[in-house]
Amino acid sequence: KAGVTQTPRYLIKTRGQQVTLSCSPISGHRSVSWYQQTPGQGLQFLFEYFSETQRNKGNFPGRFSGRQFSNSRSEMNVSTLELGDSALYLCASSPPSGGVEDTQYFGPGTRLTVL
Amino acid sequence: AQKITQTQPGMFVQEKEAVTLDCTYDTSDPSYGLFWYKQPSSGEMIFLIYQGSYDQQNATEGRYSLNFQKARKSANLVISASQLGDSAMYFCAMREGTGTASKLTFGTGTRLQVTL
Numbered sequence: 001k002a003g004v005t006q007t008p009r010y011l012i013k014t015r016g017q018q019v020t021l022s023c024s025p026i027s028g029h030r031s032v033s034w035y036q037q038t039p040g041q042g043l044q045f046l047f048e049y050f051s052e053t054q055r056n057k058g059n060f061p062g063r064f065s066g067r068q069f070s071n072s073r074s075e076m077n078v079s080t081l082e083l084g085d086s087a088l089y090l091c092a093s094s095p096p097s098g099g100v101e102d103t104q105y106f107g108p109g110t111r112l113t114v115l
Numbered sequence: 116a117q118k119i120t121q122t123q124p125g126m127f128v129q130e131k132e133a134v135t136l137d138c139t140y141d142t143s144d145p146s147y148g149l150f151w152y153k154q155p156s157s158g159e160m161i162f163l164i165y166q167g168s169y170d171q172q173n174a175t176e177g178r179y180s181l182n183f184q185k186a187r188k189s190a191n192l193v194i195s196a197s198q199l200g201d202s203a204m205y206f207c208a209m210r211e212g213t214g215t216a217s218k219l220t221f222g223t224g225t226r227l228q229v230t231l
Contacts, residue, residue: 033218043206043221056218088158092219100148100212101167104219106160 002027004093004107012113018079021110025072025093031055032074033104034066037088046089049074050096078112086114118142119207119222127228128197135182136192136225138207146212149190150219151181154204163205166190197229 005024013019025032033056034046045058049068066076072093078085088111092104120139128134140149151163166174166181174181182191194201204226208219 035219042223045218045220048218058218090158090160092160100146100210101165102148102210103150103162103165105162106152109158111158 004091004105006089006091006107006110008110009108010111010113012115013081014115015081015083017081018077019081019112020075020077021089021091021112023074023076023091023093023107025074025091026105028095029093029105030072030096031094031102032068032072033092033094034074034076035090035092036060037090037109038084038086043090046076081114083114086112088112117222118220119209121207121222121225123225124223125226125228127230128194129230130199131196133193133195134197134227136194136205136207136227138190138192138222140188140190140207140209142188142209142211144211148210148212149181149183150208150210151179151190151192152206152208153201154206154224156203160206164192194227199229199231202227202229 007022031050033048037043048056052068063079068074088109090109092106094102094104147168149166153161164174164176164179164181166183173183178195180193204224206224207222
């Protein structure tokens with residue numbers, strides 16, 4: 001089975017711009033979660049989508065949004081970029097059971113740099 | 116309060132030796148899952164091992180084992196016979212069972228360096 005794929009792998013933007021990141025989950029996985037990783041804050045949960053619905057949301061401003069398509073692919077969007085948005089954005093997919101034992105499998109990440 | 120605590124920012128271990136990476140957690144939920152991930156410099160998070168709160172035995176996956184001490188709320192990762200390729204960041208994570216869906220809470224990580 002192919003793993004989780006994320007595109008693009010690297011991105012450079014300037015303040016005020018917006019950006020869209022894409023994530024394709026493992027075949028058969030219907031849950032997609034997004035995380036932000038920075039040296040200062042570590043790994044922080046952004047949101048989770050399941051069957052095209054946002055099921056859970058972290059503590060991030062409304063500039064961060066996402067969506068999921070019928071094929072389970074997910075996109076996240078960050079509008080009005082700030083310098084502090086520079087981070088590694090990780091996407092993870094998991095089986096649909098929703099139990100504590102569901103393992104999340106991560107993609108390679110998109111490294112966003114905001115200048 | 117921190118839900119996941121990893122007190123070792125960095126660890127060194129010689130090749131072929133065993134190493135233990137510490138993780139303590141905090142939850143009042145009786146149902147939870149504990150995970151360990153490895154993150155090489157490339158950035159991808161690689162799943163290593165899982166332990167459920169109701170599991171009676173410690174989880175093992177090849178060279179990885181999880182020393183689960185429920186009463187002490189610790190879930191330490193043991194890597195046996197370390198290899199140079201084990202050099203990476205290691206993260207402990209937890210998912211709780213009530214109302215938090217698939218959210219994982221991560222610790223701050225431990226950087227492991229395997230030396231010759």
